[in-house]
Amino acid sequence: MRIALFSTCIVDGMYPKVAKATVDILERLGHEVVYPQGQTCCSQMHVNSGYFDDAYPIVKNHVESFEEWDFDVAVAPSGSCVASLGHQQPMIAERKGDDDLARRANQLASRTFELSELLIDVLGITNAAEQLDSYFPEHVTYHSSCHGMRLLGLGTRQSDLVRTVEGIQYTQVEGLDQCCGFGGTFSFKNADTSGAMVEDKVANIEKTGASVCTGGDVSCLMNIGGALSRKNSDVQTIHFAEILASTKENPLKVNGPVSLTGGSK
Amino acid sequence: MSVTQLGMPQVRHGVGNIFETEPFPKYAERELKNEQLRANLGFATHKIRDKRAAVTGELPDWQDLRTAGSMIKQKVMANLDTYLEEFERNFTARGGHVHWARDAHEANEIALKLIQAEGVDEIIKIKSMATAESGLNEYLEENGINAIETDLAEEIVQLGDNDRPSHILVPAIHRNRTEIRDIFRKKIEGVDPNLSDDPAELAEASRFRLREKFLSTKVAVSGVNFGIAETGTMTIVESEGNGRMCLTLPETLITFMGIEKILPTVEDYEVFLQLLPRSSTGERMNPYTSTWTGVTPGDGPQNLHVILMDNGRTAALADEVGRQALHCIRCSACMNVCPVYERAGGHAYGSTYPGPIGAILSPQLGGIENEFNSTLPYASSLCGACYDACPVKINIPEVLVHLRGKDIDAKKAKKKQIPTQMDGLMFGAKKLFSSGKLMALAEKGLPMSKLVTGKDHKISKLPGLVGGWTDYRDIPEPPAQSFRNWYKKERPSETKRVAGERVDIDALIAQNKNKVAEAHAAAEVAATDKPAPKTEETK
Numbered sequence: 001m002r003i004a005l006f007s008t009c010i011v012d013g014m015y016p017k018v019a020k021a022t023v024d025i026l027e028r029l030g031h032e033v034v035y036p037q038g039q040t041c042c043s044q045m046h047v048n049s050g051y052f053d054d055a056y057p058i059v060k061n062h063v064e065s066f067e068e069w070d071f072d073v074a075v076a077p078s079g080s081c082v083a084s085l086g087h088q089q090p091m092i093a094e095r096k097g098d099d100d101l102a103r104r105a106n107q108l109a110s111r112t113f114e115l116s117e118l119l120i121d122v123l124g125i126t127n128a129a130e131q132l133d134s135y136f137p138e139h140v141t142y143h144s145s146c147h148g149m150r151l152l153g154l155g156t157r158q159s160d161l162v163r164t165v166e167g168i169q170y171t172q173v174e175g176l177d178q179c180c181g182f183g184g185t186f187s188f189k190n191a192d193t194s195g196a197m198v199e200d201k202v203a204n205i206e207k208t209g210a211s212v213c214t215g216g217d218v219s220c221l222m223n224i225g226g227a228l229s230r231k232n233s234d235v236q237t238i239h240f241a242e243i244l245a246s247t248k249e250n251p252l253k254v255n256g257p258v259s260l261t262g263g264s265k
Numbered sequence: 266m267s268v269t270q271l272g273m274p275q276v277r278h279g280v281g282n283i284f285e286t287e288p289f290p291k292y293a294e295r296e297l298k299n300e301q302l303r304a305n306l307g308f309a310t311h312k313i314r315d316k317r318a319a320v321t322g323e324l325p326d327w328q329d330l331r332t333a334g335s336m337i338k339q340k341v342m343a344n345l346d347t348y349l350e351e352f353e354r355n356f357t358a359r360g361g362h363v364h365w366a367r368d369a370h371e372a373n374e375i376a377l378k379l380i381q382a383e384g385v386d387e388i389i390k391i392k393s394m395a396t397a398e399s400g401l402n403e404y405l406e407e408n409g410i411n412a413i414e415t416d417l418a419e420e421i422v423q424l425g426d427n428d429r430p431s432h433i434l435v436p437a438i439h440r441n442r443t444e445i446r447d448i449f450r451k452k453i454e455g456v457d458p459n460l461s462d463d464p465a466e467l468a469e470a471s472r473f474r475l476r477e478k479f480l481s482t483k484v485a486v487s488g489v490n491f492g493i494a495e496t497g498t499m500t501i502v503e504s505e506g507n508g509r510m511c512l513t514l515p516e517t518l519i520t521f522m523g524i525e526k527i528l529p530t531v532e533d534y535e536v537f538l539q540l541l542p543r544s545s546t547g548e549r550m551n552p553y554t555s556t557w558t559g560v561t562p563g564d565g566p567q568n569l570h571v572i573l574m575d576n577g578r579t580a581a582l583a584d585e586v587g588r589q590a591l592h593c594i595r596c597s598a599c600m601n602v603c604p605v606y607e608r609a610g611g612h613a614y615g616s617t618y619p620g621p622i623g624a625i626l627s628p629q630l631g632g633i634e635n636e637f638n639s640t641l642p643y644a645s646s647l648c649g650a651c652y653d654a655c656p657v658k659i660n661i662p663e664v665l666v667h668l669r670g671k672d673i674d675a676k677k678a679k680k681k682q683i684p685t686q687m688d689g690l691m692f693g694a695k696k697l698f699s700s701g702k703l704m705a706l707a708e709k710g711l712p713m714s715k716l717v718t719g720k721d722h723k724i725s726k727l728p729g730l731v732g733g734w735t736d737y738r739d740i741p742e743p744p745a746q747s748f749r750n751w752y753k754k755e756r757p758s759e760t761k762r763v764a765g766e767r768v769d770i771d772a773l774i775a776q777n778k779n780k781v782a783e784a785h786a787a788a789e790v791a792a793t794d795k796p797a798p799k800t801e802e803t804k
């Protein structure tokens with residue numbers, strides 16, 4: 001299958017290794033991955049901040065860059081950005097009176113999947129150890145990001161895949177369905193409330209005793225990881241794509257000094 | 266009432282207690298430092314949350330009920346004028362008097378005249394959001410009339426010095442038992458000085474104070490949960506029974522009703538009697554449900570009035586996306602599940618309506634252009650818990666985002682306004698996000714960001730607007746190279762177009778329809794799950 005990767009702007013700029021891990025997993029399954037170079041962002045930051053007019057050229061760019069390419073299905077390692085494609089892009093186009101773009105945005109959204117959804121629902125993966133050779137001998141907990149959970153209805157897809165990774169130990173966090181407090185620009189516009197939310201989230205994560213907190217959206221993981229780092233906690237945040245990509249031959253290392261999951265050193 | 270309109274009708278916004286008194290983030294910052302408040306709120310909201318989840322989860326047709334509730338409300342909004350007139354006809358035919366108020370001031374004035382006509386200087390009240398919205402108590406007080414709240418929690422708020430309700434169902438949710446005991450000891454005349462904080466004893470102290478008032482007061486003021494158009498019937502659902510006393514003992518009953526409270530038929534009422542108690546108190550049925558239709562000679566109030574209050578509702582109705590806020594049945598489920606409300610508390614929302622519903626209702630009733638109301642739609646992380654919980658499926662996150670758009674448009678329309686830091690940030694990001702080529706170029710500068718990174722490979726202090734982020738968290742060191750630029754170097758020549766048929770994704774999904782369950786089963790078998798740590802609340 002020919003799969004177009006939508007890296008999302010934050011993975012592209014801050015967490016390239018999550019996109020690399022996504023490519024890695026899909027190629028391991030024998031699929032061809034392509035990367036439409038014109039892509040940038042889903043426009044969610046602008047939409048959620050009320051800048052609808054400014055969001056329009058971003059939506060247009062997204063739709064057009066993917067239309068330039070032939071592919072069977074598109075994938076993004078983010079529940080939030082995938083949800084934005086279907087829930088927000090058509091609205092932004094309609095608001096500008098561009099019904100044609102709205103229709104095309106809807107069409108593209110219907111062919112774009114969040115990673116765990118693609119793996120399970122489209123590609124039929126049910127066991128990461130057996131079908132992906134995933135190996136990660138660590139104690140892991142998981143944050144279920146709100147948009148994937150509520151807007152896409154991902155249910156337990158992401159954590160199910162993680163739990164079938166060889167060697168992994170899993171502990172569910174208390175208050176799994178509670179928001180981490182990220183909320184895009186909410187995190188600095190309402191910094192104190194957001195800070196109080198992430199403090200509680202981090203406390204619950206630490207209670208699990210896990211050394212790693214995984215999840216499906218790097219934005220939430222950056223929030224959680226940033227608060228853990230501020231506390232000098234040893235717990236690290238790692239996107240579940242990186243865990244699925246980790247194998248015995250090429251294991252993902254998490255030991256050593258505390259470092260946030262940004263960068264690609 | 267005669268209205269002279271010249272030219273185009275103006276949008277008439279509401280007045281009264283529907284405004285922020287200061288920006289939400291500022292108020293919240295102060296409230297967040299109040300450890301007692303946070304503890305009270307955390308405890309109370311989680312308790313109601315769990316009860317609600319249990320009693321809604323047990324109904325096999327809960328989702329259908331929500332859909333039915335939502336559809337009935339949509340029908341009401343689409344034909345509000347017709348239903349209101351039908352209600353007026355039927356209420357009047359059964360001996361009641363209908364008064365129309367364009368805003369809260371008019372509603373208060375009408376109530377005052379009716380009370381004065383009875384020649385009393387004291388009235389009793391049933392907990393009512395509409396009169397809290399209109400500021401009736403304060404208005405009556407200015408005019409020499411004492412309004413006594415008979416709901417226990419409202420009473421606590423009324424007796425507490427300079428206190429305000431902070432929740433629509435549990436107005437004193439910000440108080441714990443000890444605080445309530447202290448208020449009662451101080452404020453209830455003749456109360457046992459050794460009154461304990463046992464809930465039964467506290468309720469008894471309140472009962473002792475109110476019994477005499479119920480029997481001696483001639484006029485009661487109430488709100489209403491639903492007004493039924495086909496019969497002119499009014500209904501109140503409550504827990505304590507004080508409402509039943511107010512509705513039956515006095516000679517005159519004046520009811521404040523927001524114009525959106527209409528239901529078309531008695532049959533529709535059935536849906537809401539299932540939705541409301543389960544969503545609000547987490548009970549299968551509330552203890553007291555009162556319904557009254559007109560005047561019955563020799564039984565109950567003989568003078569029956571209803572004040573139909575607009576106060577910005579027609580303005581909200583004009584907004585296609587925003588109007589769903591008028592579907593609200595004031596159950597409070599949205600605030601009970603809201604992580605922002607849980608931490609900032611109800612007072613931070615300024616208005617009578619706190620929490621997620623307040624964040625979308627207040628700016629619509631009072632106008633988003635109103636100075637601080639524009640901060641309300643931003644008081645949310647858009648996590649969506651409120652939408653899941655709402656018994657009439659109000660898509661609160663959708664309306665929040667919609668109102669943010671209106672706020673930005675309103676600000677832009679004020680031509681001379683100097684662009685804010687936020688405007689600048691968004692403008693820059695728009696330029697960048699509109700072109701992959703520009704992004705690639707800009708990302709070449711990523712190594713530059715090392716300049717702001719500390720020795721520990723993280724950023725701990727950002728300036729200006731985004732500084733709020735680093736007040737609570739670090740930012741990781743940006744990578745040396747973006748994914749896009751790495752990929753281009755790795756794979757310089759990918760072909761955009763390829764011949765051949767595309768895979769039928771829908772067919773694949775249909776074929777894999779059992780895989781979600783299989784993956785879950787595999788996870789249950791494979792995982793060496795560690796037990797969750799012992800805590801009071803494990804979901």
Ligand code: SF4
Pocket residue numbers: 544592593594595596597598599600622651654655656657658659
């Ligand atoms: S918005 Fe929905 S959940 Fe919130 S109080 Fe109204 S009816 Fe209840």
